[in-house]
Amino acid sequence: MSANILTVNKLYKHFDISGGVMDQLRWRDGRLQRHKTLVRAVNNLSFGLLPGETFSVVGESGCGKSTLGRTIMGLYPPNSGEIFYRGARIDNLNHKQLLPYRKKMQMVFQDPYASLNPRKTIRQTLEAPLRYHYPQLTTAEVKDRVEEVMLQVGSDPQWVTRLPHEFSGGQRQRMSIARALIVDPEFIVADEPISALDVSIQAQILNLMMDLQQQHQLTYLFIAHDLSVVEHISDRVGVMYLGTMCELSDTAPLFETPRHPYTQALLSAIPRLSGDRSRHTRLKGEVPTPINLPSGCVFHGRCPFADQRCIAEVPPLILLEAGRQVACHAVEEGRI
Amino acid sequence: MTTLLEVKDLVVKFALRGGDVTATNGVSFDLARGERLGLVGESGAGKSVTGFSIINLISQPGYIASGAVNFHGENLATMSAARLRTIRGNRISMIFQDPMMTLNPVLTIGTQMIETLMTHNPQMGKERASGIALEKLRKVHIPSPEKRLEQYPHEFSGGMRQRIIIAIALLTDPELIIADEPTTALDVTIQAEIMDLLIELCETEGMGMILITHDLAVVAQVTQTVAVMYAGRVVEKGPTQDVIARPQHPYTQGLIAALPQSGGHGRRLNQIPGMMPTLKDIPLGCAFNPRCPQVMGVCRTTTPVLRRADNGVLAACHLYPLSIPTEQVRL
Numbered sequence: 001m002s003a004n005i006l007t008v009n010k011l012y013k014h015f016d017i018s019g020g021v022m023d024q025l026r027w028r029d030g031r032l033q034r035h036k037t038l039v040r041a042v043n044n045l046s047f048g049l050l051p052g053e054t055f056s057v058v059g060e061s062g063c064g065k066s067t068l069g070r071t072i073m074g075l076y077p078p079n080s081g082e083i084f085y086r087g088a089r090i091d092n093l094n095h096k097q098l099l100p101y102r103k104k105m106q107m108v109f110q111d112p113y114a115s116l117n118p119r120k121t122i123r124q125t126l127e128a129p130l131r132y133h134y135p136q137l138t139t140a141e142v143k144d145r146v147e148e149v150m151l152q153v154g155s156d157p158q159w160v161t162r163l164p165h166e167f168s169g170g171q172r173q174r175m176s177i178a179r180a181l182i183v184d185p186e187f188i189v190a191d192e193p194i195s196a197l198d199v200s201i202q203a204q205i206l207n208l209m210m211d212l213q214q215q216h217q218l219t220y221l222f223i224a225h226d227l228s229v230v231e232h233i234s235d236r237v238g239v240m241y242l243g244t245m246c247e248l249s250d251t252a253p254l255f256e257t258p259r260h261p262y263t264q265a266l267l268s269a270i271p272r273l274s275g276d277r278s279r280h281t282r283l284k285g286e287v288p289t290p291i292n293l294p295s296g297c298v299f300h301g302r303c304p305f306a307d308q309r310c311i312a313e314v315p316p317l318i319l320l321e322a323g324r325q326v327a328c329h330a331v332e333e334g335r336i
Numbered sequence: 337m338t339t340l341l342e343v344k345d346l347v348v349k350f351a352l353r354g355g356d357v358t359a360t361n362g363v364s365f366d367l368a369r370g371e372r373l374g375l376v377g378e379s380g381a382g383k384s385v386t387g388f389s390i391i392n393l394i395s396q397p398g399y400i401a402s403g404a405v406n407f408h409g410e411n412l413a414t415m416s417a418a419r420l421r422t423i424r425g426n427r428i429s430m431i432f433q434d435p436m437m438t439l440n441p442v443l444t445i446g447t448q449m450i451e452t453l454m455t456h457n458p459q460m461g462k463e464r465a466s467g468i469a470l471e472k473l474r475k476v477h478i479p480s481p482e483k484r485l486e487q488y489p490h491e492f493s494g495g496m497r498q499r500i501i502i503a504i505a506l507l508t509d510p511e512l513i514i515a516d517e518p519t520t521a522l523d524v525t526i527q528a529e530i531m532d533l534l535i536e537l538c539e540t541e542g543m544g545m546i547l548i549t550h551d552l553a554v555v556a557q558v559t560q561t562v563a564v565m566y567a568g569r570v571v572e573k574g575p576t577q578d579v580i581a582r583p584q585h586p587y588t589q590g591l592i593a594a595l596p597q598s599g600g601h602g603r604r605l606n607q608i609p610g611m612m613p614t615l616k617d618i619p620l621g622c623a624f625n626p627r628c629p630q631v632m633g634v635c636r637t638t639t640p641v642l643r644r645a646d647n648g649v650l651a652a653c654h655l656y657p658l659s660i661p662t663e664q665v666r667l
Binding site for chain 2: 060061168170198199200201202203204206207210225227228229231232233251252255265266268269270271272273274275280282283286287
């Protein structure tokens, strides 16, 4: 536990979408009541990240993977639960107390067109976090550091005078990575960093991220929906469905023998170059909304193995074997 | 196999302030009845422009500069607008990427489907039209279609909306469907369902399909033939399995090697250096030459035409000897 660089314990994040007080009023049981509509984006997540590893969170749209990343970064306050960074609790700190952690934890966003300020030159974008976190640096030192980071991400340091619109998507994503890297972080949350890029550019950015990880001993929390990319770069993978973690495992065994029925369906749906479609398992129905979460196991409505217990009881994440946790009653009972 | 569609030396240009730029430059391919063809390439390769220009949907400032699109022997590129309307959306349908942008949010699904049918066939009664709409909704496996006809697009999930779009495309029993990134906006499990559906429909209805996508794996699952595009030209085409198993053009080779493969954990991916040129500064000779690992002197001066490579695949690359003129090579 203490070896973890990041520990998340029983994390909940709900969003209130019920609007103002007047919108919340409902007539029920013969009287006027206040009724809140909550989006239960993240429910009871617990896991830890080891230093230097790449932990990927996968799942389909709306499963809460981005919310998880943003909550860890302190962009959203959690509703309950705890987040520890190197053993120190960080979820209840105020802005000032968080500052030393902001240097150590950085984020790379999905859309390199939206995440760089279009009116600031690359130099301004890169210098801002550096001057903020290291006010003691001289102008010359700042300039050197910007140049160093530009070289690290494989860009020409001459380009710092340019504006974001002068760059292609791949180059912009390099700048986003440079901005995260410039304060010398240990831990980076990368929220779909390559999904807006073309295939040949994706490979460039993935290689860059893997190189940087080796050079700087970075720990990545990699949020993605592209499973073949996840398989390629992760040490461990957490599969999310409707705000809960249904399987958490080392990468190779997960892709070889997925245990949770949802993981099985998800992995079998990956299009492969071999063109073999025979092994696809199809799910029935659709993902329910996180506003009205199903009782018991959130997957029971679509699961071919669901029984009475799955409808009534929430399955906990149990340790199946070393490096393998699954939240499924059927797996626990040995039915699958 | 009878030829359904023949695209011949299609050149589409866009008139911009600084002069015309060429979006597709001499694209040619044939499609047989019931055949599924994939057009693959990265953003800016000209694959969507090709798809749109087949049904002459290129709007200002774009125009078809030369070339022909023969559908049953008739050239769609020079056809009158009135005649074109009897084919576009009728015998050739199109499916677009974003299902939310394609449907009208203020009309029910039923209204939109019936309107489509009655536009193409004004004699058709409303009863009959809604009967056909129901039949097509069943065909794309939408549960309780009678109820669904009364609903608005926002009441459907992304995958369901894409099914509706497909059902609308099917209304007129088209002979050809052009699908522009039909699964890109969808999750992977939904994508698999939609791909299954498209294959099933092509097979049961005998429709041809042109699938435009950036995803080689999707092409591998769905299509029989593939054309790989780069900077406005087809650089490689052939049977899908052959192209993917043994790509001949260095660009296709690089593209396939850049994909993460199962079991390759942590290894460096093969990357193609640089990026696709913009339409304004396409290099002289082969457009791929600045990024090509096997570049030769001739690549910088002469644009290669499609030639037959070792395994019968056509590749536009100087690596392969120019033995058979391409006009005689039919896929």
